[in-house]
Amino acid sequence: MCGTCGAHGSEAGTPTDDGTRIVVVGKGGVGKSTLTALLARTMARTGARVLAIDADEQRNLGATLGVGLSMLSGVVPLASQADYIEEKTGARPGEGAGGMLRLNPDTSDLVSRLSIPAPDGVRLVVMGGVQRAGGGCLCPEHALLAASISGMCLRRGEVVVMDTHAGVEHFGRALARGFDTALVVVEPTFNATQVGMETARLAYELGIGDIHLVVNRSRGPDDVERVLEIVDRLGGFDFSCTWVLPFDESVPATEPSIGGLLDGSPLADAVGDLSRQLAALAALRRHQANTLAVTA
Ligand SMILES: Nc1ncnc2c1ncn2[C@@H]1O[C@H](COP(=O)(O)OP(=O)(O)O)[C@@H](O)[C@H]1O
Ligand SMILES: [Mg+2]
Numbered sequence: 290m291c292g293t294c295g296a297h298g299s300e301a302g303t304p305t306d307d308g309t310r311i312v313v314v315g316k317g318g319v320g321k322s323t324l325t326a327l328l329a330r331t332m333a334r335t336g337a338r339v340l341a342i343d344a345d346e347q348r349n350l351g352a353t354l355g356v357g358l359s360m361l362s363g364v365v366p367l368a369s370q371a372d373y374i375e376e377k378t379g380a381r382p383g384e385g386a387g388g389m390l391r392l393n394p395d396t397s398d399l400v401s402r403l404s405i406p407a408p409d410g411v412r413l414v415v416m417g418g419v420q421r422a423g424g425g426c427l428c429p430e431h432a433l434l435a436a437s438i439s440g441m442c443l444r445r446g447e448v449v450v451m452d453t454h455a456g457v458e459h460f461g462r463a464l465a466r467g468f469d470t471a472l473v474v475v476e477p478t479f480n481a482t483q484v485g486m487e488t489a490r491l492a493y494e495l496g497i498g499d500i501h502l503v504v505n506r507s508r509g510p511d512d513v514e515r516v517l518e519i520v521d522r523l524g525g526f527d528f529s530c531t532w533v534l535p536f537d538e539s540v541p542a543t544e545p546s547i548g549g550l551l552d553g554s555p556l557a558d559a560v561g562d563l564s565r566q567l568a569a570l571a572a573l574r575r576h577q578a579n580t581l582a583v584t585a
């Protein structure tokens with residue numbers, strides 16, 4: 290039963306609603322926030338209703354999306370919203386695992402109450418992080434974050450795209466219930482590829498269906514070959530697709546916001562292709578789910 294609409298959604302595996310949920314993972318510094326922000330604004334410009342979630346404790350996504358620094362300085366992350374957490378879970382942050390903790394709170398008002406506006410109509414929720422929460426953590430903050438990401442039911446044309454810290458393990462199975470697509474971002478180095486492989490395997494173990502490899506900051510075919518060779522050396526992985534995002538000289542001049550890249554840059558053009566393909570894959574998934582529903 291879905292925590293948001295109360296009508297549909299599944300206990301495990303791919304969600305059964307019509308939206309798309311994308312989680313962006315990989316080593317620190319490889320370009321996760323840049324890709325998340327570019328995808329969010331690109332999809333919003335093509336008519337999708339986009340919710341961007343910043344689940345990295347460093348909280349860079351707002352500035353990368355182009356939200357003003359004065360607005361961002363007033364944002365209290367979800368993990369620190371003591372009153373909201375108590376209202377939803379029955380316990381305040383820091384109270385630990387009380388006997389009355391609600392593990393599946395109704396977070397359907399999360400976006401209307403706690404999101405802030407970002408350019409192009411994107412909404413942003415800043416989650417913050419729970420220190421070393423672990424997959425089985427029963428603290429109120431974690432219960433709320435897990436319920437928030439697993440309980441969102443979406444309609445067609447709605448997209449959730451979530452920027453993360455390096456790993457996704459602290460979301461545990463909540464992530465599998467909530468997300469259908471993982472973008473594993475690497476740059477052409479051994480360390481980044483190794484971390485990417487670890488997060489890809491974790492995403493697979495959590496049951497995320499579509500796991501894509503994104504080679505960022507590529508300076509040409511040699512960089513891509515290098516990454517693929519490292520992937521093989523580390524035991525291989527059955528990625529749904531491999532995407533290549535070029536090293537883009539225009540990025541430093543526009544940062545922290547990606548806004549200046551959107552109207553014509555090699556990086557934004559490549560993300561535009563990725564975004565169109567993700568939309569096509571989401572449509573295919575819906576079609577397959579509907580076909581299965583009809584034949585069942
Ligand atoms: N394709 C690219 N070309 C040039 N610079 C990039 C590219 N992608 C990201 N960057 C830059 O690399 C740095 C790290 O990117 P960021 O998105 O913050 O990484 P992460 O979120 O994974 O830590 C930022 O300064 C960003 O502007
Ligand atoms: Mg980041």
